[in-house]
Amino acid sequence: MDTTSEEPSGISRRALLTGALGAAGALVLVGSSTFTAAPAARAAARPNIIPCATWGASPARGTISMSSTPRNIVVHHMASSNGTGTDLDAAYSIARQVQGWHFDNGWIDTGQHFSVSRGGYVLEGRHRTIEGLDTGGVFPIGSHVANNNSTSLGIETEGDFTSIQPTSAQWESLVALIAFLCTRYGLSVNAIKGHRDFNSTECPGNAFYPRLQELRNAVAARIDGGGEEPPPTTGQPWPTLNQGASGFRVTALQRLLRHNGRSLGVDGSFGPETLAQVRAFQQSSGLVVDGSVGPITWGALAPTLNEGASSLAVAALQGLLNNRGHSLAVDESFGPATLSAVRSFQQSNALVVDGSVGPITWSHLLRA
Ligand SMILES: [Zn+2]
Known part of the structure; x- marks a missing residue:
């Protein structure tokens, strides 16, 4: 956190050399099965998130609006003391302190969505964050990253990582x-x-910031094969495809691979050629190379599309819409007919009807 999060901040702090990286976050690869059923993607289990009411948050001082356009997960440090305790009481205490600081800024509530204490406890920050998780696809608009709050989830990590690293408990919880x-x-x-990456600030600290790629790798390993349990609810929208799958999702996958510069045929069958191209795409994108197309890989393959777009990704979109009963020409051109079909699909699936095809619309189109 720096307390100027709603405006670009010009905090100048000594630039200290980054320490050596720890060994956390080792990649774990698990071989993929030939499972092809649609909605049962592997996904990370939901961690325990301590609600506002439990840690003693004060009520918000204004109306909290929800956003349906998550694009970023922004990591912060609180620039707070590294010497506080690691127990639950300490976690509650820092959460209340942060809310007080943010009220002092004139904000209506805690700025960020989540706080991760030095003991690794995860706490709800802004009210309605847990409600958004339960609803799916939405989150409260916070105050943590100027000009990007309506598209960004925010996580404050307790401590000051200018010259030291987060605790291992914090890393695991992150x-x-x-x-x-x-x-x-x-x-x-x-x-x-x-x-x-968004505002003029040192946050999340010169020691921690260089580890973000390591964090991405650890998260990717957790999701695409890290051995976590399958999701307990129906909230996980992206299907997982492996070799042996066939049908409209594979057709979309092949078109998206072509859109991303891979060379392969479009036949709706996930055979060795498609597997090789998936692996090549994962390799070139810095993802876990396991040949399994899960949420991370889909997210990297599928661009946000708007009217006027013209690309092979639009062909993938048009094929998915035709699978839903539309009769679009698969002409790679996002014109009025495609726009109308997108809006109709969004309407009938209770999504935000904005005609823009982002991760939520893509993932719903790929569902059974
Ligand atoms: Zn920050």
């Missing part, structure tokens, strides 16, 4: 929380950003 958020909101690990 990996678990972010893996869950990526699957819950249909985001790729490329959505994981540091505050300084």
